[in-house]
Amino acid sequence: MRRTAPTLALYLALAAPAAACTASDTTPPSAPAGLTAQAGSATSVHVMWNAAAEGEGVSGYQVFEAGALVRELPAGKTMVDVTGLSPQTGYTFTVRARDAAGNLSEPGPPVSVTTPAAKAEDRQPPTAPASVAARATGPRAALVSWTPASDDTGVTAYDVYQGGVRIHTAGPGASETALTGLQPDTVYTLTVRARDGADNSSPDGPAVDVTTPPASGDGPNTAPAEFTATASPGTVALAWTAPDTGRATSEYELYVNGRATTVIQFGAGAVPSGRAEHRLTVTEPAGTVWAVKLRARLPDGNWGAFSAERTITLAG
Structure with missing residues (x-):
């Protein structure tokens, strides 16, 4: 049997089981805070x-x-x-x-x-924040600060990035902001970009590292659980239970034979909070062996732990 690098023609067949409802559940949740x-x-x-x-x-x-x-x-x-x-x-x-x-x-x-006045011809991005600082305020939180940027039409927002993913946005007058939903005992490399009214973004300000302290207890498991992979002619069906990290995740990275192959993204309204499913269309010959595993994008922008790896033989 052989392991080959996959060539995938992918399509989404996304499903998240509906949560059970009971007639007795008539108590609404609390109103969202911090808007x-x-x-x-x-x-x-x-x-x-x-x-x-x-x-x-x-x-x-x-x-x-x-x-x-x-x-x-x-x-x-x-x-x-x-x-x-x-x-x-x-x-x-x-x-x-x-x-x-x-x-x-x-x-x-x-x-x-x-909203500010439109600047249709504004193609000039703001300057990058000249300095950025960050400190952990707990196992799952940090405070990020920066020096203000400048722009010919005015800065309208500051975006905080981690690992190339925007994880937070602050207002135009802000020079610091609190981050939550981080992982304990983790090093984060953060950058800040300024944005103007025409959606021009500045270059990144200086990158800054911040390490969250350990937390008591084990904390949530970030690995997708109960991962299964089933081959049938022309397709591979994947299923897993989403990790409980405090928020549902809409993005998973799939590895085949030890290599990152694709990112599975669930659209709005289809993000699974329990069991998730995804189907691949495959073009490899029958008998090809795949070892597959995946991991979830966490709310802090990092990838979580890998699921168990499953080995399957493609069907003809």
Whole structure:
């Protein structure tokens, strides 16, 4: 038998089992707290809020503008860019939590924001923040600070990146921000970019390392559990239980024969919080042996631990 590097023609067949609902569940979750809204450009606003507490049973969030539903998101998403807005216009956002039984919370406190004037010819990015600092404030949190950037039309937001992934956005007047959802005893390399009203992003400011301290206890397991791989003619079916890291994850990295092969991304409304499924279309000949495993993208931007590895023989 042989192991070959795969050539995949991929398509998504994504499914997340619906959580069981009972007629007796009529208690809504608590209203989301910590809502912020920052104009990212003349036509977009970045909306963020705090994740629901464990035990609330939240399965998703609804974002409203002036009482009208504008976005619906899974439980793992606590920020969204609302686009298609008008320049120099005031908007008021609220967020409601939804549980698996369909109960909706009351709206959290509203937040108002005004988009800046459009600068259609603005192609000049802001300057990079000249200095960046960070310190851990606990096993799962850190404080990041930076010197303000400058721009010919004005900075509208600061984006914090970890491993090339944006994990947080702060407002134009901010010079520091708190990060949550980090992993204990972990080194993070953070950068900050400034953004203007035309969505031009600056280069990264200086990278800064911060190490979170260990936490008592083992903490959540970040590896996908109960991973299975089943071959049938022309396809490979994968299934796993999503890791419980405090938020659902929409992104998984698949390895075949020890090499990263593809990233599986679940679309909005299909992010699994329990059992997940994905199907591959394969073109390798029957008898080809694959060793497959995967890992989840965590809320802090890092990849989690690998699942168990499964060896399968492709079917004809």
